[in-house]
Amino acid sequence: GAVVSQHPSRVICKSGTSVKIECRSLDFQATTMFWYRQFPKQSLMLMATSNEGSKATYEQGVEKDKFLINHASLTLSTLTVTSAHPEDSSFYICSASLSLNTEAFFGQGTRLTVV
Amino acid sequence: GIQVEQSPPDLILQEGANSTLRCNFSDSVNNLQWFHQNPWGQLINLFYIPSGTKQNGRLSATTVATERYSLLYISSSQTTDSGVYFCAVHTGGFKTIFGAGTRLFVKA
Numbered sequence: 001g002a003v004v005s006q007h008p009s010r011v012i013c014k015s016g017t018s019v020k021i022e023c024r025s026l027d028f029q030a031t032t033m034f035w036y037r038q039f040p041k042q043s044l045m046l047m048a049t050s051n052e053g054s055k056a057t058y059e060q061g062v063e064k065d066k067f068l069i070n071h072a073s074l075t076l077s078t079l080t081v082t083s084a085h086p087e088d089s090s091f092y093i094c095s096a097s098l099s100l101n102t103e104a105f106f107g108q109g110t111r112l113t114v115v
Numbered sequence: 116g117i118q119v120e121q122s123p124p125d126l127i128l129q130e131g132a133n134s135t136l137r138c139n140f141s142d143s144v145n146n147l148q149w150f151h152q153n154p155w156g157q158l159i160n161l162f163y164i165p166s167g168t169k170q171n172g173r174l175s176a177t178t179v180a181t182e183r184y185s186l187l188y189i190s191s192s193q194t195t196d197s198g199v200y201f202c203a204v205h206t207g208g209f210k211t212i213f214g215a216g217t218r219l220f221v222k223a
Contacts, residue, residue: 001160034211038156043201044213091156095211101145103163104203104211109156 002028004096006107013084013114021079021110023050023094029074030096034104035067038091047092050077084114117142121202121214128192128221136187136217138202146205147178149187152216153198161187161200192221 003026013019023033031052036044048069049057056069066088068080081088093109118141128134138147149161162169162176164185169176173192178185189196202214 036213041218043215044203046210046212049210093156093158101205103146103148103160104205105160106150106158109158111156 001103002026002096002098002105004094004105004107006094006110008110009108010111011113013112015085015114016083018080018082019084019112021081021092021094021112023077023079023096023107025075025096028096028098030077030098031074033071033077033094033096035069035077035079036093036095038093038109044093052077081112084112086114088112089114117144117204117206117212119202119204119212119214121200121217123217124215125218126220128219130192130194130221130223132192132221133188133190134192134219136189136200136202136219138185138187138214140183140185140202140204142206143180143183144204144206147180147185148203148205148211149176149185150201150203151196151198152201158201189219192219194221194223197221 005024007022033050035047038044050071052071058064071077094107095104120139146165151159164178166180173190175188199216201216203211
């Protein structure tokens with residue numbers, strides 16, 4: 001299957017700082033990538049759809065100014081959590097598919113802790 | 116939007132036992148996947164199964180799209196099978212919507 005790599009796997013940051021998470025498709029090009037958030041013992045909730053060369057599409061209730069998404073190339077999407085606060089602490093995970101309506105592959109996830 | 120319901124929410128098995136996990140969805144979907152989330156959070160692709168039956172070792176899955184459900188069978192369970200099993204459906208376009216998951220614990 002296709003490989004999606006996410007970095008970093010863990011990050012601890014101070015309140016008020018910004019954190020960037022990278023999601024790369026290693027062996028295929030992805031015009032669309034997805035970002036999810038998962039709270040402890042809960043399911044994955046779609047945050048936004050990242051579109052190469054255009055603005056991301058955010059799900060209802062997700063602050064686009066808090067979670068900045070950039071998809072500058074066909075193999076890289078980044079999620080920046082700006083002015084992070086403890087309530088932003090969570091597990092963030094990205095996914096990509098080879099093409100429309102095909103199998104989704106997920107990165108390893110990033111565990112963010114804001115102190 | 117589409118609703119994805121998984122049952123049971125929690126399951127405890129003795130090693131060697133068999134189990135069936137269920138996924139119901141409220142509308143027609145383009146595709147369906149089963150995942151195992153390991154203790155480190157990594158989502159492992161188990162099956163990509165829009166319809167029909169697939170088998171991979173001790174695991175198998177069946178999706179009946181016309182009746183809007185899918186089943187994941189685990190036979191001869193092992194402690195390493197512990198974790199959370201998610202069903203996820205693909206709606207129009209690329210979106211993947213997850214169920215709440217089944218949390219499985221296999222006792223030695």
